[in-house]
Amino acid sequence: MKITMAGFEAAWKYGELFWQGVVCTVSLSALTVIFGFILALVLALCRLGKVRVLNILASVYVELFRATPMLVQLFIVYYVVFANIDLIPGFKLFGFIRFNRFFPGVVALSLNSGAYLSEIIRAGIQSIDIGQTEAARSLGLTQRQNMRHIVLPQAIKNILPAIANEFVTIIKESSICYTIGVQEIMSAVTAVKGATFKIAEPLIVATALYFCLTYPTSKIIEHFERRMSLGDKR
Numbered sequence: 001m002k003i004t005m006a007g008f009e010a011a012w013k014y015g016e017l018f019w020q021g022v023v024c025t026v027s028l029s030a031l032t033v034i035f036g037f038i039l040a041l042v043l044a045l046c047r048l049g050k051v052r053v054l055n056i057l058a059s060v061y062v063e064l065f066r067a068t069p070m071l072v073q074l075f076i077v078y079y080v081v082f083a084n085i086d087l088i089p090g091f092k093l094f095g096f097i098r099f100n101r102f103f104p105g106v107v108a109l110s111l112n113s114g115a116y117l118s119e120i121i122r123a124g125i126q127s128i129d130i131g132q133t134e135a136a137r138s139l140g141l142t143q144r145q146n147m148r149h150i151v152l153p154q155a156i157k158n159i160l161p162a163i164a165n166e167f168v169t170i171i172k173e174s175s176i177c178y179t180i181g182v183q184e185i186m187s188a189v190t191a192v193k194g195a196t197f198k199i200a201e202p203l204i205v206a207t208a209l210y211f212c213l214t215y216p217t218s219k220i221i222e223h224f225e226r227r228m229s230l231g232d233k234r
Contacts, residue, residue, distance in 0.1 A: 007201035014192045021185035022209055024097050028184060029171045032109040036170070037163075039114030044121040045147075058118070065115035070108075070176055077108040078180045097183055105177035113170055120162045124155035164221035168214045175210075185209055 011018075046058035065073065081104070082088060088100040128151050137146070156163075178186040185206050192202040 003200045003204070007196070007198045008205075010196040010198060011192050011201045011205055014188065014195065017188040017191055018185065018205060018209060020094075020096050020183055021188035021206075022213070023094060024102070024182065024187075025171065025174050025184040025213065027093070027097065028102065028105055028109065028174045028177060028182065029167070031106045032113055032170050032174070033167055035106065035110035036113030036117055039110060040117030040121050043114060043118035044125065047118070047122055048125060062115045062118055065112055066119075070112055070173060071179070073112055074105070074108040074176060074180065077111070078104040081107075098181070101177075101181045105174070105180060105182045109170060109174060109177070112173075113166065117163065117166055120159050120166065121155065124159035124162075125151055127158055128154050160221065160225050164218060164225070167221070168218055171213050171217065172210060 043058045043062060046054040047062070049055060078101075088103055091099050093099055093102060174184055175186040177184055178190060181187070189199075189202040189206045193199045196202075
């Protein structure tokens with residue numbers, strides 16, 4: 001399909017839709033990171049813990065969500081778990097994001113992200129020298145105090161680059177939520193296509209917007225990573 005300036009001018013008329021899509025995408029990704037990280041931390045601790053039942057349940061969860069497509073998980077959450085959509089409040093966030101579609105999207109992305117992040121966190125915790133744990137015990141620290149004050153701070157610093165990559169991945173994967181009617185960036189592309197019968201130009205605009213979201217995010221994380229690693233340099 002031919003790309004023309006007229007096509008970009010037509011897409012520009014729907015700039016507000018793209019702006020709303022950016023706000024929705026950022027909100028979706030931010031909430032997914034928060035809830036996904038909390039879930040991942042719980043899963044990682046369960047897999048490292050000594051309670052066999054929790055260990056097995058966490059392992060099954062992680063393998064299940066890592067071995068099935070994100071689209072299938074999203075549809076199960078939206079069309080099965082939240083089948084009775086009336087149970088979810090129908091108000092609009094920021095005046096345009098329909099919460100009854102936005103919330104299932106956050107849940108599905110968080111469940112998926114939690115499975116991947118849990119493996120990253122588990123690897124980070126296991127990378128900490130066991131000698132530090134033994135030293136903490138000799139000083140009278142409990143297992144919880146040791147994990148909170150000694151192991152987790154070091155583990156998170158070590159896995160920060162991997163967490164940053166997961167965050168960037170979430171921003172990109174959030175585009176799949178347009179299939180259930182979430183008004184993110186790809187939803188704006190679909191709306192512009194239906195109104196102008198042009199697809200190439202809106203897709204290029206969407207590509208530029210995703211790049212503007214992911215590239216600066218990666219650089220910001222790299223900056224904080226360098227700041228956190230200053231203490232390691234002698």
